[in-house]
Amino acid sequence: MQNMNSNEPIYQTEALIAEDIHAYLEKHQHKTMLRFITCGSVDDGKSTLIGRLLYDSKMIFEDQLATLEADSKRVGTQGQEIDFALLVDGLAAEREQGITIDVAYRFFATEKRKFIVADTPGHEQYTRNMVTGASTADLAVILIDARKGVLTQTRRHSYLVKLLGIRHIVLAVNKMDLVDYDQASFERIVSDYRDFAQSIGIEAFTAIPISGFKGDNITANSENMPWYQGTALLPHLEAVDVDATADQAKAFRMPVQWVNRPNLDFRGFSGLIAAGAVRPGDAIRVLPSGKTSTIARIVALGGDRDLAVAGESVTLTLADEIDCSRGQVLVAAQAPLEVADQFESTIVWMDEAEMVPGRAYWLKIGTQTVSATVHAPKYEVNVNTQEHLATKTLDLNAIGVANVTTDREIPFAAYADNRDLGGFILIDKMTNRTVAAGMIHFALRRAQNIHWQATDIGREHHAGMKHQKPAVLWLTGLSGSGKSTIANIVEKKLARMNRHTFLLDGDNVRHGLNKDLGFTEADRIENIRRVGEVAKLMTDAGLIVITAFISPFRSERDMVRSMMQPGEFVEVFVDTPLETAESRDVKGLYAKARAGQLKNFTGIDSPYEAPDAPELRIDTTAISAEEAADLIIARLIP
Known part of the structure; x- marks a missing residue:
């Protein structure tokens, strides 16, 4: 009989648990991470698909499953035992209306990869929330209802996916069970979508016929669609190549988020490296001031480093005491960014109140916030036809091209080259609402050619x-x-x-x-x-x-x-x-x-x-x- 006064078995159990946790963390910490979104029109099954992925990857705890089963019975959806959409439709209004309103982020992992998925709204009124979810995604799963085909919101979301620089696209033709797994229906939708995708510059996508409700082609190929010889959705997500080294091969850029000054003997500049790599001894330039120095130390969690690359958060100390503050950008001395105060940009208007040309808004780009005005749009884009429409303003969900002027020069990159240094948001100065998202194309020529002329009499x-x-x-x-x-x-x-x-x-x-x-x-x-x-x-x-x-x-x-x-x-x-x-x-x-x-x-x-x-x-x-x-x-x- 076990000695009741001994704690040894308890200690042994705790030690075993600690070993298991350590082994689990060791196993998963080196996995690659894929951020992706689900998007498409209303009721195309986005939330159901994510719920199915969470369920099939065993990422639901027993108490969550019990609650989910109880909620499914209460909501009562066509005799379905589990309504997977309830896993991500967390707002009461979403459950009442059966639609997604806000962006719901979920984490899950498989043996091969870790994932962060954003379930974005399909309703046109909440397109602005879709832009929020897409801004950090590596891949987009665009869902289409097999019964309805390509809709206006499908086109709008696809255009935004292309605009926001998401390179990997999966066309998931959902609810195939409701069309009797008909191959012709699938191929017709893929053909229609391909025509549209090519018109907006989407060069490649992967089409997969699925049923989030039944689980067909989600984790494994379905016997109901033997005619489909491609990869199921989850294996495709596990295998898609997200090239993390592309940004690391570029010239060094790091927006300064915080000047780290814990005492008089230390002054460092903290931030997330947006591109490139940096080593002690590298020559750097501070923009927009243009002052130069060299990297003295790279300080990170765990101690000093000999190398830091894009995607890592570090603190850099400099060899010289030069002026540098939050919002400025540290760059490779021999490969600086452009600096300007006038840009051509694509604007996605996200507010109920229309854009007012000439009004001053706060513009937040990287870690810097400046005052900016948006000029009258050059044109608005019809997402269905790609036609450029004449307009004097932009309404909710409208996408247009306009010039933007800031009250001071800022360092930037074209959005196509770097999301962090080329993407911005506009904030209403009176209400503090985010009213638009923007992507810089290039600096206006006049911003580069016109300079302030100093005079002797001030x-x-x-x-x-x-x-x-x-x-x-x-x-x-x-x-x-x-x-x-x-x-x-x-x-x-x-x-x-x-x-x-x-x-x-x-x-x-x-x-x-x-x-x-x-x-x-x-x-x-x-x-x-x-x-x-x-x-x-x-x-x-x-x-x-x-x-x-x-x-x-x-x-x-x-x-x-x-x-x-x-x-x-x-x-x-x-x-x-x-x-x-x-x-x-x-x-x-x-x-x-x-x-x-x-x-x-x-x-x-x-x-x-x-x-x-x-x-x-x-x-x-x-x-x-x-x-x-x-x-x-x-x-x-x-």
């Missing part, structure tokens, strides 16, 4: 001659709020004080500089951008600039603020209630807008976004225009 000299500090007094408010009246009084008072000023009035500017612009949202944004650029030049000349513009959108006022030196932009909110402004209506504009004769009029059928934190708020119902002018001057000249 803004400090101009301001010193005038004995004043440059500033922009930006008066914003509704039409009829009193902006122009107050601005005029401010300028007269400053003139009496021998201050050098210039008044930019909204109506006056539209008689000349901006006479080509209307009152659409895009035109209003361009109107303010031009005025901002003029105001910036005037502050460089040492002037105090006074502006009176409705300027209804916060993002555009913030754009002008970002053009100026810190502290030079003074936002003055002329706060007048709509009913008060409308009662004045000296130009009769509100009456025309109410009658429908004047479209896009602020306060009636176009919004006014009041400032969140203006430097000065003027309540015109409480003080006169003279008193308002005195408050502004007191703020400008304490």
